[in-house]
Amino acid sequence: MLRLMAEKCTGILLSHGTIEENKRAIYIYGFELFCSTCICIMSIFVLSMIFHYSEYAITFLLCFVPIRTVAGGYHAKSYGGCFLLTNLIAICCIGVSLWLWRSKTLWIEAFLWLLLAVSFTYIWISAPVNSKKYPQKKERMDKNRKYSRRILLIETTLLLLIKLWFDHSVTYTAIITSCVVAVMITMAKKGGD
Structure with missing residues (x-):
């Protein structure tokens, strides 16, 4: 799922000419890290709100x-x-x-x-x-x-x-x-x- 989201985000940047094709792999990796970190932080916040x-x-x-x-x-x-x-x-x-x-x-x-x-x-x-x-x-x-x-x-x-x-x-x-x-x-x- 993370890989799919990262590829989609990278694809958007590529289609708009924001990045070059040779940078595709690094952007996919960066988006995977970003999404993974956001999901983890949100999970910690949700748990903390549930338990006050x-x-x-x-x-x-x-x-x-x-x-x-x-x-x-x-x-x-x-x-x-x-x-x-x-x-x-x-x-x-x-x-x-x-x-x-x-x-x-x-x-x-x-x-x-x-x-x-x-x-x-x-x-x-x-x-x-x-x-x-x-x-x-x-x-x-x-x-x-x-x-x-x-x-x-x-x-x-x-x-x-x-x-x-x-x-x-x-x-x-x-x-x-x-x-x-x-x-x-x-x-x-x-x-x-």
């Missing part, structure tokens, strides 16, 4: 999608696998963060912030991951490294501000999500593309 966890889903997506886009990390072998894995990760990150928030102690709080510091440091040093399947040029890797670091600085600033002003449970969702991103980068570096 919209602010956690938004937090998850803000802490997962931007950094993964430029930092890379583990990729499932199919779009279906990616959809299931991303939805499962979202559910787990939100569930674990809510459970930890309800069990909140000074030790849990300190441990999570330490875990965040370790995760951010690891991502700062390790990102981006150069995929074996879709290797990037050095210029793209350098740009993605800069973008990754900017995203980490923005996330750090926002998390500290939320912690200081609101002390809201979404900070736990952001921390757990960032730890998962670090794990996914580790998996990709160890050979799981």
Whole structure:
């Protein structure tokens, strides 16, 4: 279905002369990625609305999608696998963060912030991951490294501000999500593309 949608969109661009025939494959791939990402994000939003966890889903997506886009990390072998894995990760990150928030102690709080510091440091040093399947040029890797670091600085600033002003449970969702991103980068570096 994704392939069919991607081919249709690419066909429209070709028929209008917007792109050249020799770029067909890359546009099909780009449209497949775009459609897959949109469907996955919509699924996470729908689930969050059903279970009344919209602010956690938004937090998850803000802490997962931007950094993964430029930092890379583990990729499932199919779009279906990616959809299931991303939805499962979202559910787990939100569930674990809510459970930890309800069990909140000074030790849990300190441990999570330490875990965040370790995760951010690891991502700062390790990102981006150069995929074996879709290797990037050095210029793209350098740009993605800069973008990754900017995203980490923005996330750090926002998390500290939320912690200081609101002390809201979404900070736990952001921390757990960032730890998962670090794990996914580790998996990709160890050979799981």
